[in-house]
Amino acid sequence: MKFKITLFFSLLIIASSSLLAQVSKEKFNFDPNKTEELRVRNGLPNFFKKLKAGEDVKIGYIGGSITNGGLWRTKSIEWLKSEYPKANITQVNAAIGGTGPEYGACRINNHLLIRNPDMVFIEYRVNNGGAYQGRALEGLIPQIWKQNPNADICIVYTISKGMIADIQKGNQTNAGKFMEPVANHYGITSIEFGLEVVKLLNEDKLVFQKGDSPSKGKIVFTNDGTHPVEAGHDIYRDVLVRSLKSIENFGTPGIHKIPKPLKENNFSGASLVPVTQAKFSKNWQNVDLGDETMINDDLTDKNGGTKTLFEKAMKTETIGETFTLKWEGFLLGFTSILEAKGAIKVEVTTDGISKIFDMKSRNGKTQTKYTFLKELKRGVHTTTVKLIKLAPGKVFQVGQFLVVDHQ
Incomplete structure (x- = not known):
């Protein structure tokens, strides 16, 4: 009798394991060119089990300013x-x-995963979630699951004015077309906030941007x-809820298995490398960042601060000064103060091949931002930057x- 009971439970465990494997290997073929309010895929079963x-x-939340200081997060x-x-x-x-997401993939460990979230919302469509044709976004997923294989993930799609025409037709946006294949491949639930906004716009119950049309009663x-x-964030919250x-x-709780990559050279091995790892020439000085070096649990309203971009920094005002970094991967970038076009130019030499690079900002003004160089063949490289x-x-x-590599 004891043998039969043991055998029963052994078969039950095998059956359960098989079910989990089937769930993790299920393939999804939602059309990436179209959008729907909810694509469940594998769902969020671990998240709801704990709740x-x-x-x-x-x-955990990672994304752009709509989430950074956005009330949809607080309201949800x-x-x-x-x-x-x-x-x-x-x-x-x-x-x-x-x-x-190209920067997000580099920093997700430092800013989010070290705090061990059970659930991660990713919001990057407005901030070009299709960067590097979805390879940057893809790099986030394996990093999350390697840190916590039980963590559930949900991609949320916010909307900006330039996306209205596509979403009115039920189409996915240009950036979203590269995000949805990632969601399909990894079984990630995605939620489209924009459809409800467009629906209210079509029903003449909403003015998308103040001044577009009379807003009385809308x-x-x-x-x-x-x-x-705030009223817009209420819509986002309601769709999410x-x-x-x-x-x-929905779904079966269990460990998430990381499948083979959707694309080669995805950003799954991306990381932040301290500025102290480079060798600097004589006329460089440490930058006094004060308390801005402390990263706390909430980056809200720190968009313009140096705290989110610099842990340590070096500066020079002398033409001809250099720094050299040995690194491994296929793409190198660095955080920097960017200026108007032509204000700062550097000569970048990697493995003996040189190119002039303009440290120009995206808006023509002084910005504390990040910039990436040209992709290279994966391997060990040495890069020298000369002002x-x-x-x-x-x-x-x-x-x-x-430093971007894939694992």
Whole structure:
């Protein structure tokens, strides 16, 4: 009798393991050129299991400014706390305004994963989630699951004015077309916030941007065409809430298995390398960043600060000064102060091949941002950067390096 019971439970475990394997290997073929409000795929079963059990649940967010200081995040957390009052729900906001998934893949470990989230919302469509044809976005997923194979992931699609025409036709946006294949490949749930916004716009119940048309009696969605005002964030929250409620009992909890990469040279091995790893010539100085070097659990409203881009930094005002970095991967970038076109020029020499590079900003003004060089063949490289032009009153400042490889 004991043998039969043991055999029964052994078969049960094998059957359960087989089910988990089938779930993890299921392939999804949602059309990446079209958009729907909810594509469940493998769902969020681990997340809901912990919520229902009243456990500690830490939710992580990574994306751009719509999430960084966005009320949809705060409002959704408030709803989750009211819906699952026994659970201890906390959050880590690692979104940074004006940054895309190429930078996110490099920093996700430093800013988010070291805090061990149980659930991660990714919001990058407005900030060009299709950067590097989706390879940057893809790089986020394996990093999350290597740190915590039980962490569930959800991609959310926010909307900006230039996306309206596509979404009105039920089409995915140019960036989203590279994000959806990633969601299909890894079984990631995706939620489209934009369809509800466009629906209200078509019903003449919403003005997308203040001043577009008379707004009396209507919802004004944004003031600038991108960042929702509070009423706009209410729409985002409501779409998220109804999507989450519809899938709270869907899926089989278990460990996420990382499949073979969708694309070669994805950003799954991307990392931040401290500026101290480079060898600098004589006339460089350490930059006093003060308290800005401390990264806390909430990056909200720190968009313009150096804290999210520099842990340590070096600067020079002397033409001809250099720094040299030995690195391994296929793409190198660095955080820096960028200026108007032509204000700062450097000569970049990698493995003996030189090219002039303009450290120009995206808006023609001084920006604390990041920039990437040209992709190379994967391997060990040595790069030397030499300052060859500096406008009067400007400074060439660099921070941590962005080294991209795949695992």
